[in-house]
Amino acid sequence: MRTLPVSYRTLNEFAVRYPAGARVYDQEGEPGAFYVILSGTVTLEVRDERRLLTSQVTIGRGHLFGHLAAFAERPTATAAVVKEDAVLLAVPIERAASAFGLAPELAIEVARELAAHLPEHADVELPEIVADDEASPEPPAAPEAEQAEVDPNAVELATAPPLRGARSRIGSGGDAVIEGGWMRAVTRLTAAYDEVFFFKDTTQCPACETHFEYLRVRTVGIRPEKRDSDFHVTYRSDDPTRYGVVVCPTCSYAATHEDFATLRPEERKAIVANRQARGRYDYPNLGGARTLEETVTTLELAQMCYQHRRANERRSAVLLHRRAWLERERGDEVAERDWLTKARDAYRRSFELDGQISEESAMRVAYLLGDLSLRLGEPHEGARWLETATRFPKAKSQSGLERVARDRLSDARKLLAEIEAEKKSA
Numbered sequence: 001m002r003t004l005p006v007s008y009r010t011l012n013e014f015a016v017r018y019p020a021g022a023r024v025y026d027q028e029g030e031p032g033a034f035y036v037i038l039s040g041t042v043t044l045e046v047r048d049e050r051r052l053l054t055s056q057v058t059i060g061r062g063h064l065f066g067h068l069a070a071f072a073e074r075p076t077a078t079a080a081v082v083k084e085d086a087v088l089l090a091v092p093i094e095r096a097a098s099a100f101g102l103a104p105e106l107a108i109e110v111a112r113e114l115a116a117h118l119p120e121h122a123d124v125e126l127p128e129i130v131a132d133d134e135a136s137p138e139p140p141a142a143p144e145a146e147q148a149e150v151d152p153n154a155v156e157l158a159t160a161p162p163l164r165g166a167r168s169r170i171g172s173g174g175d176a177v178i179e180g181g182w183m184r185a186v187t188r189l190t191a192a193y194d195e196v197f198f199f200k201d202t203t204q205c206p207a208c209e210t211h212f213e214y215l216r217v218r219t220v221g222i223r224p225e226k227r228d229s230d231f232h233v234t235y236r237s238d239d240p241t242r243y244g245v246v247v248c249p250t251c252s253y254a255a256t257h258e259d260f261a262t263l264r265p266e267e268r269k270a271i272v273a274n275r276q277a278r279g280r281y282d283y284p285n286l287g288g289a290r291t292l293e294e295t296v297t298t299l300e301l302a303q304m305c306y307q308h309r310r311a312n313e314r315r316s317a318v319l320l321h322r323r324a325w326l327e328r329e330r331g332d333e334v335a336e337r338d339w340l341t342k343a344r345d346a347y348r349r350s351f352e353l354d355g356q357i358s359e360e361s362a363m364r365v366a367y368l369l370g371d372l373s374l375r376l377g378e379p380h381e382g383a384r385w386l387e388t389a390t391r392f393p394k395a396k397s398q399s400g401l402e403r404v405a406r407d408r409l410s411d412a413r414k415l416l417a418e419i420e421a422e423k424k425s426a
Helices: 006-014 067-072 093-102 104-115 265-273 292-306 313-330 333-353 359-375 379-390 396-425
Strands: 015-018 023-025 033-047 053-059 079-092 174-179 182-187 198-204 211-217 224-227 233-235 245-247 254-256
Touching: 006 015, 006 079, 006 093, 006 104, 033 067, 033 093, 033 104, 067 104, 079 093, 093 104, 245 292, 254 292, 292 313, 313 333, 313 359, 333 359, 359 379, 359 396, 379 396
Parallel strands: 182 211
Antiparallel strands: 015 079, 023 079, 033 053, 033 079, 174 182, 198 211, 224 233, 245 254
């Protein structure tokens, strides 16, 4: 049992969770990655040509393995099998420089281990060979030193290491799928769902590269009942807006369907660097059917992620507005008003600062600014924005929105007239 350097906390993007019994790689396989044990134990095995076990050793927290074969680009002399549920750092060789830059202590550890296997030493990957009739030594207690707090629940199943062979099951959380000699983990949804309303889709997280399943809504299953003036819809079916945000079950990166997969390199770097800020990874898998509270969590995660992206204010305003809708559904008028205020302010910044907003989108934003101002008890402000919405050159081509804007403008003017009448009678 070894002390983990504090810098290992920066390597969470390489963390992979393995259930007991999972094979990290087979003997004579080419790992293409090296591994560090963050928690749990791994058994390294050497078998003879008849596949009979001849020697093995169990290693625990802090131990490095797979490095000789990975850096030499040759088959490994051992098989690596998880003995107890484990979280490993799985660092592909092509990402080694990046990992070493984040955690220089890892580079030193790799160099030390490689130096120990120079020609004057036995070229064997096992730290110790234990005969069949000998018990594997129990690792000593960890020394009292500052430990890197790597949460074993940090990942369901992240990008998996290379593995030769066919498709193999690696636990209830996902399948190991072989593609071109490499194994990638797919986090599966196991809970039942309404197949009339949902269908399963699979995507890859652009931040941590996890492949995972999530539910999408079938348009034929949507059953709207009524619509509020700010476009909030009440449904007889499940609410499809609850599924507008996709959340990675591994690193909690979240974004809308439209731009989930379009991270720029600098955005990805910021998302990965701020992974810890998105919680302790104790969220449920948010890819399935969502409760109201789980929907709130998806919106919060999306807002956190968009802070590190070049997202315009309109994207932020939409998320804030949807949060207000959830408070409306919950019946919390105070919270709804707070979120409506935040959404209104974000819509205003979008209208005034976004030089790339289309005329149709600007007209819609102007309408929402008017409607939300009325809901917040500001009829003068509401009337001003609603008038703006009706005066766009393309208003006639947006006849439905123009009609709604004129109706709400009429509401604003009636309210202003009532206020003036009360002032005169006072």
